[in-house]
Amino acid sequence: MQLPDFGGSGQAKLKASTALVSGVGGLGGTVALYLAVAGIGKLILVRGGDLRLDDMNRQILMTHDWVGQPRVLKAKETLSQINPDVEIEAIPEFITSDNVDGLVKRSDLALSCAHNFDERDLLNAACVLWDKPMIEAAMSGMEAYLSTIIPRQTPCLSCIFPEKPNWDRWGFGVLGAVSGTLACLTALEAVKLITGLGETLKGQLLTMDLGSAKFNKLRAYHDPNCQICGQGKSNHVTKASELLYPSLERLAS
Numbered sequence: 001m002q003l004p005d006f007g008g009s010g011q012a013k014l015k016a017s018t019a020l021v022s023g024v025g026g027l028g029g030t031v032a033l034y035l036a037v038a039g040i041g042k043l044i045l046v047r048g049g050d051l052r053l054d055d056m057n058r059q060i061l062m063t064h065d066w067v068g069q070p071r072v073l074k075a076k077e078t079l080s081q082i083n084p085d086v087e088i089e090a091i092p093e094f095i096t097s098d099n100v101d102g103l104v105k106r107s108d109l110a111l112s113c114a115h116n117f118d119e120r121d122l123l124n125a126a127c128v129l130w131d132k133p134m135i136e137a138a139m140s141g142m143e144a145y146l147s148t149i150i151p152r153q154t155p156c157l158s159c160i161f162p163e164k165p166n167w168d169r170w171g172f173g174v175l176g177a178v179s180g181t182l183a184c185l186t187a188l189e190a191v192k193l194i195t196g197l198g199e200t201l202k203g204q205l206l207t208m209d210l211g212s213a214k215f216n217k218l219r220a221y222h223d224p225n226c227q228i229c230g231q232g233k234s235n236h237v238t239k240a241s242e243l244l245y246p247s248l249e250r251l252a253s
């Protein structure tokens with residue numbers, strides 16, 4: 001609270017906020033840690049799957065004896081031990097077209113840290129639909145990307161990456177210090193967005209080549225014809241998946 005431009009009001013804003021963290025691995029788990037110690041009011045952690053031994057080089061909320069068990073439950077346990085004042089909801093599921101809208105509506109902002117673009121695209125569409133900011137953090141090997149998306153003010157994820165990188169589900173190695181570096185910047189971005197401290201990466205894409213310590217800021221293109229955030233969107237859309245897969249949803253209904 002001694003930090004200029006943060007103070008008691010910044011702390012109170014954090015306490016009053018709910019952050020949805022999609023993906024609770026080396027990236028999302030570390031984001032959750034720094035939001036918890038900063039005093040966020042509530043965390044909603046969403047991640048299916050069990051802890052694997054090869055997660056342990058980067059997943060700092062986990063312990064060796066938990067291998068084989070649902071990792072999001074351990075994340076809740078560890079975070080609660082570190083800061084018992086944070087309310088934590090742990091959901092051992094992946095982001096799907098059925099759960100994403102409810103999760104986003106209950107949150108003030110979302111942190112996009114999943115390991116695949118299917119979940120990221122759904123989260124992006126839901127954040128645009130329900131008008132919630134989303135911080136997009138991604139990495140591949142030694143490269144990392146970070147941007148803050150404010151629906152209709154800034155390009156959305158679909159504007160920034162109209163074609164998805166060729167990202168294999170478990171396809172690249174990650175050093176814990178690389179995911180941790182990106183995670184700290186991501187958590188900082190969330191704290192800044194919530195409290196008004198400093199300047200966020202709204203509408204900008206921070207690219208990091210951590211192999212050679214090169215950082216760049218690019219201005220992302222806001223596509224007026226974007227399928228997700230572009231003008232002319234139907235007012236009858238009630239689900240993120242209708243924005244993302246309009247023809248599929250029509251077939252289903």
Ligand SMILES: [Zn+2]
Binds near residue numbers: 156159160229
């Ligand atoms: Zn867009």
